[in-house]
Amino acid sequence: MTVWVIAGLLGMATGVRVGWALVNKQSLVSAAMIIALGSLAIVAALNWQPLSLLLDTALHWPNISVGLSQVALVACAAGSCVMITSVASARTPTVVRRIAMAQYGIATVIAVVSFALFFAGGQQPEMSAEQYLARNLGTSKTSLPWLLPLLYVLLALTLVTWAGMRHSNRSRRGRALFVFTVGIVLILLASAFFLIRATGTTHLVGVGTAAALLGCAMAVVAAGSLLPTVEDWFTGRRELRLIEPLLAELEKRQPDIGIGVRPRGPLVFRVAERLSLISDALFLEATATQRAQRSHGGGPADFDLPGTLTDVEQPAISPDEQARRIAKWIYAGRDGRQHAAEGDFPGLGWLRQPDSYSDREWIIAIARQYRKLTR
Incomplete structure (x- = not known):
């Protein structure tokens, strides 16, 4: 045996x-x-x-x-x-x-x-x-x-x-x-x-x-x-639970990001796929909020929209605080209150991950802060 x-x-x-x-x-x-x-x-x-x-x-x-x-x-x-x-x-x-x-x-x-x-x-x-x-x-x-x-x-x-x-x-x-x-x-x-x-x-x-x-x-x-x-x-299961609230909220606001996405597959690919969806949705949501601020006469992000996140300046604060500000902005716009979230939008540059974070780690950090707010 x-x-x-x-x-x-x-x-x-x-x-x-x-x-x-x-x-x-x-x-x-x-x-x-x-x-x-x-x-x-x-x-x-x-x-x-x-x-x-x-x-x-x-x-x-x-x-x-x-x-x-x-x-x-x-x-x-x-x-x-x-x-x-x-x-x-x-x-x-x-x-x-x-x-x-x-x-x-x-x-x-x-x-x-x-x-x-x-x-x-x-x-x-x-x-x-x-x-x-x-x-x-x-x-x-x-x-x-x-x-x-x-x-x-x-x-x-x-x-x-x-x-x-x-x-x-x-x-x-x-x-x-x-x-x-x-x-x-x-x-x-x-x-x-x-x-x-x-x-x-x-x-x-x-x-x-x-x-x-x-x-x-x-x-x-x-x-x-x-x-x-x-x-x-085990890590994939934990990360799926962690990013689920943020992904569900962003899919409500940007329903087109999930079109053509394969719903099943190996767990590690499913996690990477969902992280990619969150990244795309965050950028779309940020540019939409920025345009709305400009249409209302300016605000903290009243400048021309850049082509990529590398074209904007990254804030000089701790990564935890940066992720928390982004999570608060998303949380403030839940249930269709996007206009209320415009004042909480910190700027497009805040979406750039810190130098010590990979793309994957940065999206997970934002999702972790958002999950804390939902609780």
């Missing part, structure tokens, strides 16, 4: 990456993540004994799932290495792609040679993966087939660990990278334990300990891969 939980988590993480790659433009990093997570899911699934027996029977070779696990582990290391080196590289995309192809080529050669050595070792009686490792690791018959892939995995994952720790930070993606890297470290330790066994030092660590560590590592890697998706979902 534990094996299937781990395999399910890794499969879910792989599916998320595949879905993201289908929705967005395919990239080298996305493909590498799919290879790494999918390969690790295969390793977990191959440790389920009924599936191992099914493969052994179908392919007419006992314990072939162990050889396939070797290949999948090498593919996981290759995908992880390509992913982290592509993210950390400052070279041109063409050079990064060539480096990735070279890494995949080396991994393919190692996987093919390891699989060939596995077959060269001959057939053995049917047994579980843990029993197979306990019986064969450390013997002259199977040391070479295991030394080659384990050495590659150790070298590749050491590079992944170094780069992952270096680029981890407190951002959402940085936290996910840190958790993913912790899982890679655990895989690195488990591989080192298997390598110790393969070199004949059998009294230092047991196969069961290394297998348990590898299972924990798979779970941590899956958690690190799913963490951004989980955080995006």
Whole structure:
């Protein structure tokens, strides 16, 4: 049951990456993540004994799932290495792609040679993966087939660990990278334990300990891969609730902004879509208010309308106070009282986000202040 939980988590993480790659433009990093997570899911699934027996029977070779696990582990290391080196590289995309192809080529050669050595070792009686490792690791018959892939995995994952720790930070993606890297470290330790066994030092660590560590590592890697998706979902739900009052009010005043908008889609796209609607509606409402002030003989915003928000001067006040003034202006014009809101209109320049805010953060800040007023 534990094996299937781990395999399910890794499969879910792989599916998320595949879905993201289908929705967005395919990239080298996305493909590498799919290879790494999918390969690790295969390793977990191959440790389920009924599936191992099914493969052994179908392919007419006992314990072939162990050889396939070797290949999948090498593919996981290759995908992880390509992913982290592509993210950390400052070279041109063409050079990064060539480096990735070279890494995949080396991994393919190692996987093919390891699989060939596995077959060269001959057939053995049917047994579980843990029993197979306990019986064969450390013997002259199977040391070479295991030394080659384990050495590659150790070298590749050491590079992944170094780069992952270096680029981890407190951002959402940085936290996910840190958790993913912790899982890679655990895989690195488990591989080192298997390598110790393969070199004949059998009294230092047991196969069961290394297998348990590898299972924990798979779970941590899956958690690190799913963490951004989980955080995006919870953050998206919270932001939808936060911006709903402001969006509902602006849609009443500017009903044309929602024409042709897709009502459903991935949550992160729905949030971005609604934030864009609020931004457009705020600009339309501001220009309409400004024209109304000019038609009534001037006011605090009695000047020619600029083409963009970058053409007007930004107020020299705190971002919270700026967002609060905009929210008060919208709140004063609710229920059709647009004329009453003209006196509260601070000016078109107030809609410009402060330098420390992104477009998304600025709209959310205004929505947060408006929600406080509605309460």
